[in-house]
Structure formats: structure tokens, C-alpha cells
Amino acid sequence: MTFTGLVGRIFMFPLRLIINFCVALKIHPNTLTFIGVLVNIAAAFELAAGTDHFIHAGVIMVIANIFDFIDGKVAHESNAVSAFGGFWDSVVDRFSDIALFLGLIYLYSHLGRTDYAMVAAIAMMFVIMTSYTRARAESLIKKCKVGFMERPERIVLFMIGAFTNRMAAVLWVIGVLSVFTVADRIIYTYRELRETEQAIA
């Protein structure tokens, strides 16, 4: 078993209990999704409040992302899977992503660091494009699941940045790898479409 696989299994144990609890209480998965974004907005406020609040932000992000993680599983186990649920989840996840970046942009602006405000803004742009390129690609081709920097990786990196006060390094990693993820998806889609066109011709 790989290291990340082992970590996943360890964290899955308490999450399984929470999922079973939510299913037993018949909490609608769309409600969990919505609670997740509200908690993420609270985390963004903590990030914006400065370094002294980073640990609080990290704890709140952990809570928010439990909601983010379990909503799909709860939907599946309570037979509440719906097309709208998938759409709602994707849309609300973008709000959560943007909220955290806005928290950091506010903080860096407040500190007079326009350089890092721009780093955070550019990283945010490529994070949004990461989701958009996949969504748009999958309206043209079957699957476009390439590139490393997806939402789970971003969330874990944000938590690490907050808990260990290494947010600058985290922003660089998210920014650079998101650029490559977007490029990867554009190139992959181009190749897939070209192959389809050649097969037809």
C-alpha cells in the first residue's frame, strides 16, 4: 500500500462514522454542501484576519471540508443522487475555492504586499480555469481527468499552509501546478478531438 493510500484509509474511518450519522439523520446532501461553503467563508474571514488566526482558519477548513467530502457519499448511500446535486456541488465548490483566495488577497493587501496579492489572484484564476477546462472539455469528449492539482490537493495544501504558516509556498505550488493542469487539459482535449476527427475522416 502507498503512503497516501494509508493516510486515506486512516481518515476514512472517522468520516465513515459521520457519513453513517448523516444518513441516519436523513440530512439532505445539498444541505451539507451548502453548510460546507458557509463554513469555508468563515475560514476565509479567519485567513483575512492575519497570521494569528491561521490555526483557527485551518481548523475551520477541516470542518468545512468534512462537509464537502461527505455530501457525495451521503447522497449515494441515502439514494439521493441527482443531476442537480452534482451541479450544485460543483458550483458551490467554486465559491468555496474563491472565498479562501479572497481571504488571502485581503490579508496581503492589508499588509501592503501587492506582489503576493497578485500571486494569490493569479493562482485563483488558474484554479477556476482548472475546473472550467475540465467541465468544458467533458462537454466535447468523454473524460478529461488529467493534471495533478485538483480540489482535494488544493484543500490539503491550504490546510498545511494555514497550520504551519507556509501560505506563500503553498500559493506558489497551487499556482504553478494549476497552470500545468490547465495546459494539460487543453492539450489533452485538443489531441482527443483531433483523434476523433481523424477517425471520422
Added chain:
Amino acid sequence: MKNPATLPGRILWNAFFWTYERATWQYDVMVIAILAFVWLTPPDWLHDPTASGAGPIGWLLEQLR
């Protein structure tokens, strides 16, 4: 597009144009590389607005002097 012919080139190519699943050994290596960058890079090198100091690498370089 073809992969680069040399081994370092191929490693970089596969790292940036990522197609591996989670919980594979390639994913583990990428995660370790990212964590090493985040935790070992001195905040001063990145002009980190919220952290300062030389970090573990700076400490090591200081000891080697």
C-alpha cells in the same frame, strides 16, 4: 506530442503533464516533493509576507559554514 528522450526530461514531463491516479507510488513521490518544497524552503527566499526566517535549509547551510 512525444515524451522527451532523456530520463530527467521524462520525469519532469510526467510530473507536469500528470496522468497518474491518487494512491500510486508516483502520487506519493509528488506529494513528498511538494511537502519538501513547502516545509523546507526558507520563507525569506520566497519573501513570505506572513512568515520569516531561514527555515530548515537555512539552518543546515548555517551549520555547514
